[in-house]
Amino acid sequence: PPSFLYDCDTGVDDALTLLYLASLVRAGEAKLVGVGTVHGNIDPLTGALNTIRVLEAAGVHAGDVPHGEPGVPVAVGAARPMAQAVHFATDWHGTDGLGDTHLPEPVGRPAGESAAAQIVRLARTMPGELTLLATGPLTNLGAALLLDEELPSLLREVVVMGGAFDHPGNITTHAEANIWHDPEAADLVFAADWPIVLVPLDATHPTAVHDDWLDRLAAHDTPVARFAARILEFYADAYTPTLRRRGAVIHDALAAMLAADPDLGEYAHRPVRVELRGELTRGTTVWDARSLPAEDTRRPVKVAVGSDVAEFQERLLASIMSL
Ligand code: BDR
Numbered sequence: 014p015p016s017f018l019y020d021c022d023t024g025v026d027d028a029l030t031l032l033y034l035a036s037l038v039r040a041g042e043a044k045l046v047g048v049g050t051v052h053g054n055i056d057p058l059t060g061a062l063n064t065i066r067v068l069e070a071a072g073v074h075a076g077d078v079p080h081g082e083p084g085v086p087v088a089v090g091a092a093r094p095m096a097q098a099v100h101f102a103t104d105w106h107g108t109d110g111l112g113d114t115h116l117p118e119p120v121g122r123p124a125g126e127s128a129a130a131q132i133v134r135l136a137r138t139m140p141g142e143l144t145l146l147a148t149g150p151l152t153n154l155g156a157a158l159l160l161d162e163e164l165p166s167l168l169r170e171v172v173v174m175g176g177a178f179d180h181p182g183n184i185t186t187h188a189e190a191n192i193w194h195d196p197e198a199a200d201l202v203f204a205a206d207w208p209i210v211l212v213p214l215d216a217t218h219p220t221a222v223h224d225d226w227l228d229r230l231a232a233h234d235t236p237v238a239r240f241a242a243r244i245l246e247f248y249a250d251a252y253t254p255t256l257r258r259r260g261a262v263i264h265d266a267l268a269a270m271l272a273a274d275p276d277l278g279e280y281a282h283r284p285v286r287v288e289l290r291g292e293l294t295r296g297t298t299v300w301d302a303r304s305l306p307a308e309d310t311r312r313p314v315k316v317a318v319g320s321d322v323a324e325f326q327e328r329l330l331a332s333i334m335s336l
């Protein structure tokens with residue numbers, strides 16, 4: 014089974030992704046070797062505590078426990094981007110990052126090392142084995158690349174939720190949030206020589222779930238399903254004006270599912286760059302869409318341009334209900 018190292022900004026859709034990963038772990042279909050958190054939806058310490066809360070709720074032992082067996086390590090990462098001010102997305106995720114549900118303190122505690130150091134350490138411990146799944150701004154991955162120049166050869170694959178190509182942005186006209194929150198870090202990641210799968214808004218937006226899916230979740234009377242339904246209530250309220258009906262785009266879970274089962278996606282292979290200077294376009298992902306031989310010498314990124322929407326929605330719902 015794949016071994017995941019997950020980097021996120023937990024976050025409603027990140028939390029649902031943790032539930033999906035927990036269901037794979039509990040079914041023996043994946044390993045979760047660590048989680049790192051980063052600024053983005055909320056600050057990284059809140060994100061780490063949220064991560065431990067969600068994993069504990071899903072029955073996965075997480076964090077350090079005094080005098081107990083250590084669980085999945087959860088490391089706090091970068092508190093700010095490389096070259097701009099920090100911004101949080103509390104309008105979308107609530108002041109606690111989990112839809113203002115204000116869950117109690119978790120039992121487990123975050124690890125003593127930084128998320129970037131954890132990436133390097135785990136990649137060195139399991140060379141060639143890890144899938145690094147990133148669904149927040151890419152500051153920790155960028156910092157890890159600066160810490161260890163051999164990192165690209167040590168990972169099996171890097172799967173990133175971020176960017177927008179033919180789809181409009183979700184934070185400016187062209188820019189998607191995870192890239193816009195740290196464009197310099199994102200460009201370092203796309204410039205590195207490692208196999209990247211990028212899951213942009215073009216792929217995630219068509220997977221939006223609506224009333225029928227939300228109602229089926231709300232009707233499932235287990236603690237995990239109740240928690241998922243509650244955090245989604247806040248998130249769906251925030252999404253209603255954009256979608257022009259009640260619903261939610263659970264971006265990060267699509268990236269996780271495509272990492273676990275690539276056959277659910279359709280892909281284009283092109284080098285990707287991030288606009289770092291544009292007055293109106295900073296933080297935008299750019300690819301050369303002309304049908305010419307690529308002039309860009311960067312290693313092509315495998316960009317998801319579509320997915321099996323019905324299968325994604327059913328599997329995500331079933332995974333939450335299984336916990
Ligand atoms: C991305 O931005 C964040 O708010 C979400 O968690 C997701 O990772 C979507 O643009």
Ligand code: CA
Binds near residue numbers: 021022024026027149
């Ligand atoms: Ca996220």
